[in-house]
Structures are given as structure tokens and as C-alpha cells.
Amino acid sequence: MGNYLKNLVGLVVVLITVGEARAQLDNSAFTSPRPGAPSELRVTEVKYNNGVNVHVVPLDSASARARATLKSWEDEPEAKGGDLRLSLNAFTFFKDNEYFNPIIEGYTLFGTQLNPQLVFYPTASLRLEAGVFLWKDFGNPTLQQVRPTYRATWTKGHNQIILGNIRPHLNHGYIEPLFNFERVMLRPLEEGLQYRYLGRRLFLDAWVDWQRQQYRFSNFQEEIAGGLSGSYRLSGDQSSWQVSVPVQFTATHRGGQIDTVDRPLQTLLNEAVGLEARRILNGPNVRALRFNGYVLGFQDRSSTFLTPYKYGRALYLNTTLETRYADVMLSYWQGQRFVAPLGGDLYQSVSRAVFSPEFTDTNRRLLFVRLLRDFRIADSAALTVRMEPVYDFNARLLDFSFGVYLNFRQEWLLGNASQRVRVGQ
Template sequence: MRYILLIAFYCCSHLPSLQAQESVFFTKKILVDSTNTSLGIEVRNLNSIKNKEYFNYIADGETILGTQLQTSLYYKASKEITLYAGVFLYKNFGEDRLDTAIPVFTAQYIKNSHHFTIGNLDARDNHGLIEPLMSNEKVLNERVLETGFSYTYRAEKTHLETWIDWENFIEPLDKEREIFTLGLNFKHLFVSTPKSKLSTSLQHIYYHKGGQINQKNRFSDDDASLKVNLNSTALGVAYAYHLNQKNVLFGSMYGLYSASNESNDTYSFMSGNAIYGFVGYQYDDWKFFTGYYKANGFTSAKSNTILNTYSTKTDNNSFNGIPDERYASHTEKYRELAFARFQYKKELAPEIFLGIQAAIYYQMNDALLENYEFLGNEKGQLDYNYGIFLTFSNIFGF
């Protein structure tokens, strides 16, 4: 049986900007080829153990332990069309129950360089977005499932992917709002020699929370009435230099900008900007890189929480039984971090990969909780995470 990787040229370093951003638990979808049988099964599995030791005022420290299994029957209706139907299962370790069971359906049309998908999208690589736009942890639970439509264009030097993920559907008089995300990732390879690769990247996330038919309270800013339109954009360059077949030096630099229709309790800044960059070294299956992030009110609805300028930390403190909500309105407009990440990824058997990943974040900005100044300034705080992951992705014809 012959396989074609959905984005095989990434693995050949054609677009080096993905090289450092790709986490060890990301997987590539394998396409059903004309040489495969017309009927078969697709199996995708991810097992994760990740511990986050975070003590800042922005992001929670927690442990993520779980397994997910997505199994689908596929039918190759024609040379260009493949249909999938199956189920996605997710379970947290340490619980007796199954946490999530969701039916999945996908129709895929591929013609030359053009790829169209409707239904459940393939988002197990976060569409190649950098972490200030989309957190890699989205892949570790049911949030990896995206539903909507995507179009991808793939050529030797150009990659374009655009998609809509419909996250919350509403009916008349629902108390919740409709939610969807539009995404764009454009990359072009300007320089390509046996030694050097230079590419540019434009990435964008548009997050919408609104709707016309749900219940609303006029002149209220509660969650059911508040409308959110948040745009987050990144423009950057990436360079990779191949010392030899196993040794690669790489680096990337991005400028980011965000704009919202209005400030609110979650997204406090109507506009913002940031810089994000890193340099690194890869030897065979080992990778290390270090970088810098500095924000001025920059906001993305999907970003890695530790990079946020607003707090998502759980308020689990109380006084005389009354929650003190010390983190509820906390912001750090000038978030500034130095970070480093180590990664190791090894193929143990065909399409079975072991991944080890660890990261540290050093906080360089001042951070004081209003009315809780006695808790101290978090400037100089060192946070870290580490994890072990096992992934499997393959197709089997009947």
C-alpha cells in the first residue's frame, strides 16, 4: 500500500517556518491514494501526559493526562473524492467514565494542488500557526475537532490554507451565542538551495461571537448579549541553514497585531501588537530553540495561555466562603517573556511516534494583582512544562 502525506513537503523543510513551531504530538493526515482499496479504515490515536508548573497570574498550572482515538471508515468515491464517517473518543486518565464521544464526518475533494474539505477538518497540526495565534495544547483534547470548511493550495514554493471552524451552533432563543473562527495561513518560499531555505508567512485568526436569534438583554454586557469580533494577525520570515543532512540551524521572526470591536471582560484591549522570535538547532530527532516574546496589549482568542495579556487563571481562592476573584480582571498589557523549548521525536514503528517535549518561560514584565499587592510582583517568575506523547496515524484498506 502506498501513502501520500497531506503536507509532505513540510517534512522536506521546504517551508522552514514550521520547523520550530511543530510540536512532537502533531501528526500529518495520510490521504487515500488511487492505489488503495476503495473501502478502508482510518485510525488516529494520541496519548499524552503533560505537566505545567505555572505560578504566574495569567495561566493555570495543571496536568493533562489522557488518550484520544478517532476511527473512521473511508470510501473512495472517485479519483478526487473521499468520504469519511466515524467517531472521536476522548478520556482523561484517572476517571472511570469516557469524557467525550463525538461522531465525525468528512468529505474531501482533491484536484492537483487544490484541496477542499467539508465536515470535520484536519487540525492536528494547528494549521501551522504560531503559538501566539493558536496554542499547541488545542490538539491534546476534544478541541482538536474542528467542523466547517477548508480550502488548501499546495505548490512547490507556495502554501495557502484557509478555513472556517463553526464552534457553537445556536437555535432561536438559545442562551448562548454562535461562535466561529476564520483562519488563514499563507507561506511562500523565496530562497531554496541545498543549504538554505528562506520563507515568509502571513497568518490570521478572526474570532466571532454573536448571532441574531439567541436571547439577549438590551444594553447589557453579559455573556449572552456581548458581541465579539477579534482579529489577530502575524507576519514573519523564517530561515533554515542545513549544515549537513542531520544538522540544521533555524530561526524565525514575527510581528503581530490585534484589533477588537470593543473591550470587554475577557479581551481587555481593543488593539495591540507584539513581537515573537526564536533561533534554534536541530540534530536528527533532537531539537532545541530559544526565543523572546513581547506584547503591547496583543490578544488572540486561541493563543497559548501563558502568552496572554489577560488572565485565564482559575479563581479558586475565597475569604469566609466568598470567592475573592483576584484574577478575574487581571491584565498584563506589556507581557514580556524569554523562553526555551527542547523536543525529541522518534518513530518507534511505522507511523508510531514517541515524543518528549519540555519548555521554560522567564517572566520579564512587572505583574501585581490589584488589591492583592501583598502577594508580590511576578517579575522574574520561572514557569515550566514537560510531557511525553505517543501518536499513531494510519489507514488500512479492506
């Protein structure tokens, strides 16, 4: 671990005098209420201070954030107590993994997910959402999931408490080794409790996802996941250099005391700390240069160890060139005995493959080249295209994945219940 810390300290010495950066990937098309808006206008939330709508844009753009947080949202109706709205989230995905390595085999994800909901504001600060989630995989005549959805969101200043269907997967802001990008397709719903702090410099997301409920005499264990994702911006709002320090933590637990199965408790922990820096260039073709570096850890805190390793560590480095045509990203991964239950498959030292479940790669080294582009259709819709070749140094093998994703999200104001009175009053 000492060599990894020395590398990180060296990066800090070089970059600490410069200025907040973007996260590993710009996933705002998957999380923003306006997926097709320009990146500086893709708000992640809408807060209401003294009746004035205020932008809160992604933490990955400090200068845009400074402009937007003080600006009224003129093209959207202000939320009022009694407002009733109709919302629609539609997501169509295609991801082809051409993998031939012993850690994870290739497969294709292809389908559509819909979540229509009614939204009601008892007060301007309390948002209630209820609807139904539908998931249909192409090539399968039956629905993969039909589930009710419910979310209560209370916003007070910079603080936000969410109960029910919390804001899931990419909304947490994790790097991919800790939180698999494919969860947006494979585990689209999370249910539990979430606290978020959305400040000018500080972002925090603490959450619990209750994945499987246990009852008396159940023949299975309860399953819980949770964690903390945070980022503090060091640079000023108008700085051409943007520097921030991210800290991330995840935990998974399987156990319970009222089941009938004889299985040991399992608790796995992952953590990451890093440095993110972005230099705004504003050239005709090259817009910015971005760097992200992280040191990661793994710990098995189970009473009986079920994984091949008790401890692990990793180094994750990313450099991105943002251009008018696409983002080009180079990523290097070096993991030693690293296991992350919620993380991306390729980063694991333990196999997740069907035909080689016992395979391990104790010192795993990977090089990624990612080509990323969001195509704007309208403010409510965006088409995302990603191609990600990856080279495995140990296996001397080149794999790749290719994805196309269509995100659509929009709300329509139906009326205000508080303004309606009964006849005769």
C-alpha cells in the same frame, strides 16, 4: 509599532539573500499520516495526479519536498475509485504545566483519544471518512467526549476542499501565540469548511470552525472561529538556505440575532507576518540552524468592548539548533496589550487564571528554552518528548512544562467495492 517593523526589516536585510524554513515547531508527528517516518518522508497529504501517487511533504523542508513531490509512493496502495479502508488515529498525551504566574495557573492534561473510521473513495479524488471520536481523561471514570466524525475531502491538482470535520489545530500551521498547542488535546475536533492549496512554493489554509450552533430562542450566542494561514517559499528546491514568508490571520465571533440573551456582539482579530530561515548543515551531530521572526497584532472590532484593550502588538523571535539528539529552541516574546482568544495562554496580556481573572500584564516579556525530541517507534507511531522552561521578566519567575505524546495513525485496505459483482452477472 515602528520599532517592531524596524527590527523585522533589519532581519529581512540580513536573511533575504539566503534561501524555506521550518515553522516555529516541527509538529509533523502530530499531523502526518506517518508520524514515525523520518521527517523528510512525513507526508502531510497524498495527492493523486493521473493515477500516480505523489508525496506532498511538510513545507518546513524544501530539499526533502523537492525530492518527494516527484516520487511515487511505492509502499502504499494507490487510491482507486471504490477503495474501502479502515483507519485508526490514536493519541495519548501527558502535559504537566508547573506554572505559578497570575496569567495562567498550573494544571495537568493526561488521557487518550481514539478515532476509528471507515474510509471510502467514490473516485480517486474524493475521500469520505466516517467514524467515532472517543476521549478518556485518566483519573476520570467517564468518557470526556463521544462524538461522530465525518469528513469529505475533494482534491483537484494542488487544490483541496474539506467539509465536515476539517483538518484541525496544528494542521493549520499557526505559531503558538495565535493558536494554542494544547488545542490538540482540549479542542481536538473542528467542524466546518476548509480550503487548502498545496503547491511547490505556496501553502494556503483558509478555514471556518462552527463552534456553537444557535437556534431560535437559544439562551446563548453562536460562536465561530476561522482564519487564513499561508507561507511562500523564496528559496530554490536544492538551496542549503531555506527562506519563506509566513502570513497568518485568525478571527473569533460571538453573536447571532435569534437568541434571547442581551449580550453585545464580539469580534476579535489577530494577525502575524514574519520571516523563516533555515540553514542545512548536515554535520554528524548538528543538522541545521533555524530562525523564525514574527510581528503580531490584535484588534477588538466588537460593538461594545469586552476586553481591556482595543489594540495590541507583539514581537516573537525563535532560534533553533537541530541536532541528532534533540532540537534546542530559544524563544523571546514581547507583547503589548496582546490578546488572542485561540492563542497560547502564556502569551496573553489578560489573565486566564481561576484565582486572578482581573489581572493584566500590559507589557509582557517572556524567554523560553525548549528541548524537543521525536522518537520513532514505527512509520505509524512516534513518541514525542518536550520540556519547556519559561522565564517571566516582569514577575521574575521561572516556570516550566513537560510533555510526553504518543501518536499512532494507520490505514488498512479492506477491498474495492467496484471490483465486486453480484453472482449471475
